[in-house]
Amino acid sequence: MTSVVTSQAERLKSLIKASQSLASIETQGEVLGRLMALAQEVTGAEASSVLLYNPARQVLEFSLAENERLRDGQAGQLLKPFELALGQGLAGWVAKERQSVIVADVTADPRFYPGPDRSTGFTTRCILCVPVLYNQELLGVIEVLNPKGRGCFDADDQAILESFASLAAVAVIRSRLLAARLERERLETQLEAASRIQAHFRPRLPELGHGSHLYATSLPAHFVGGDLCDCLTLPDGSLVVSVADVAGKGLPAALVMAALWAAVRSQDLGRISLPEAVSRVNESMFEMMAGEVFATMILARYQPASGDLELVCAGHPAPLNISPDGFAGVATQCTVPVGVQRGTAFAATRCCILPGQSVLILTDGVTEARNQSGELFAEKAQAAALGRLSGPPYGPGLLQAVMDFTAREELCDDLTIFEVWRDPA
Amino acid sequence: MTEQGWTHEQLADGAWAVSGQIDFSVSATFRAFMRALVAGARSDLRFDLGRLSYLDSSGLAVLLEARRLLAARGLKLTVAAVTPQVGKLFALTQVGPLFGLAGEGE
Numbered sequence: 001m002t003s004v005v006t007s008q009a010e011r012l013k014s015l016i017k018a019s020q021s022l023a024s025i026e027t028q029g030e031v032l033g034r035l036m037a038l039a040q041e042v043t044g045a046e047a048s049s050v051l052l053y054n055p056a057r058q059v060l061e062f063s064l065a066e067n068e069r070l071r072d073g074q075a076g077q078l079l080k081p082f083e084l085a086l087g088q089g090l091a092g093w094v095a096k097e098r099q100s101v102i103v104a105d106v107t108a109d110p111r112f113y114p115g116p117d118r119s120t121g122f123t124t125r126c127i128l129c130v131p132v133l134y135n136q137e138l139l140g141v142i143e144v145l146n147p148k149g150r151g152c153f154d155a156d157d158q159a160i161l162e163s164f165a166s167l168a169a170v171a172v173i174r175s176r177l178l179a180a181r182l183e184r185e186r187l188e189t190q191l192e193a194a195s196r197i198q199a200h201f202r203p204r205l206p207e208l209g210h211g212s213h214l215y216a217t218s219l220p221a222h223f224v225g226g227d228l229c230d231c232l233t234l235p236d237g238s239l240v241v242s243v244a245d246v247a248g249k250g251l252p253a254a255l256v257m258a259a260l261w262a263a264v265r266s267q268d269l270g271r272i273s274l275p276e277a278v279s280r281v282n283e284s285m286f287e288m289m290a291g292e293v294f295a296t297m298i299l300a301r302y303q304p305a306s307g308d309l310e311l312v313c314a315g316h317p318a319p320l321n322i323s324p325d326g327f328a329g330v331a332t333q334c335t336v337p338v339g340v341q342r343g344t345a346f347a348a349t350r351c352c353i354l355p356g357q358s359v360l361i362l363t364d365g366v367t368e369a370r371n372q373s374g375e376l377f378a379e380k381a382q383a384a385a386l387g388r389l390s391g392p393p394y395g396p397g398l399l400q401a402v403m404d405f406t407a408r409e410e411l412c413d414d415l416t417i418f419e420v421w422r423d424p425a
Numbered sequence: 426m427t428e429q430g431w432t433h434e435q436l437a438d439g440a441w442a443v444s445g446q447i448d449f450s451v452s453a454t455f456r457a458f459m460r461a462l463v464a465g466a467r468s469d470l471r472f473d474l475g476r477l478s479y480l481d482s483s484g485l486a487v488l489l490e491a492r493r494l495l496a497a498r499g500l501k502l503t504v505a506a507v508t509p510q511v512g513k514l515f516a517l518t519q520v521g522p523l524f525g526l527a528g529e530g531e
Contacts, residue, residue, distance in 0.1 A: 247482035248449055250449075337518055341523075
């Protein structure tokens with residue numbers, strides 16, 4: 001009686017130790033190793049192994065193998081070459097049936113698979129194998145072999161090994177969650193770095209003189225985005241502005257945006273016309289993306305001294321011309337976006353920003369901003385917001401209106417506002 | 426970003442009706458559907474988008490890609506009907522005529 005109580009006390013201690021291991025060790029390999037050592041100790045087994053289930057390939061793979069009768073390294077021979085299909089061998093049967101099993105004489109059981117024994121030189125005579133399950137999901141199996149100093153394992157051994165299997169299941173799930181969290185953190189670190197790099201694509205707004213001024217903001221929906229906002233001053237004092245919106249969001253759109261930025265900047269904008277420049281960008285985009293991705297785009301040239309604005313619109317929302325009396329869309333000869341069709345003919349439109357007027361070039365992240373009810377900001381709220389603003393720059397007030405409307409930290413879509421305005425006469 | 430998805434069904438006249446909302450969050454599944462449809466197409470594909478309440482640029486890119494793949498095989502992708510929102514996107518981007526729609530999209 002005393003020895004039974006002592007044995008139960010030892011098993012309870014082992015379980016407590018195993019639970020503590022879960023709290024103190026984070027990697028799956030360490031936790032499983034510790035659990036297996038304790039399981040082997042408490043069942044008095046000569047050897048033990050853990051096989052984890054690979055659901056993609058539907059096989060059991062040896063993950064850990066301990067064997068005190070084999071020389072160092074021999075047990076490790078189990079790890080790489082062996083895998084078992086569901087139903088193959090005793091471990092495969094346990095995995096398939098999700099039932100524990102004790103086999104006193106494996107030579108008399110046709111389910112026994114002798115491959116591992118042949119490989120290591122170990123002789124299995126008795127086996128206890130239990131499934132590792134988490135909410136009915138099969139994670140693997142644990143087996144212990146050959147109890148020392150007695151004929152075979154018993155129901156108490158099965159009960160304690162099933163307890164260890166429950167702990168192992170928690171360990172596996174916990175390590176998966178930790179691995180997923182680490183992977184997410186790694187990706188977020190990369191995205192943060194990408195976000196910092198993409199910020200360098202945003203233009204440093206030049207001083208235009210002649211009473212002309214600039215405002216620009218470009219915000220990605222999440223870390224990085226597909227909106228392009230760029231400007232550069234040409235030797236003749238004119239300003240070339242490119243605002244574009246790559247289809248899609250996130251990293252893929254950001255990569256295309258970077259390529260688009262380079263494609264625009266590589267054009268000899270001081271020598272060729274705007275339609276020719278957009279045509280070349282279109283061919284470049286189509287060649288690069290094979291028609292899979294497009295970008296709406298406005299390429300404009302502004303003369304600060306005169307207020308003359310020439311622009312090419314490729315599937316992009318028309319710029320807004322705002323004066324103290326109200327606002328209206330700038331009439332454009334809009335074509336399809338860049339990247340849709342080879343050989344598209346683009347056309348330029350000319351207008352003049354008069355003293356006291358402002359022109360806003362926006363991406364659809366403004367009108368397609370959504371509030372928490374899923375409603376769109378849309379043109380109506382945009383018009384109301386602009387109507388409430390007293391004078392240029394209108395961009396900051398419009399941005400604030402969008403932020404107030406969405407009432408959340410992240411935007412639904414990448415958003416760009418570019419504004420050029422002239423002082424009143 | 427919408428949280429609703431999209432559905433599709435083939436109508437009695439052979440056209441495909443796509444309904445619901447397609448944005449960046451579901452455009453990958455829409456693309457997989459369209460690519461499979463294009464791969465198996467033996468004749469022109471016709472779409473009824475009269476119950477598609479929202480389509481963003483990523484969804485439009487899928488339609489354009491499908492059109493291009495079909496065109497490479499001498500086939501067409503046409504759109505028979507659009508909702509106001511989708512029509513607005515088609516009109517803004519001037520792609521309506523590419524799908525056999527009038528320039529204004531509706």
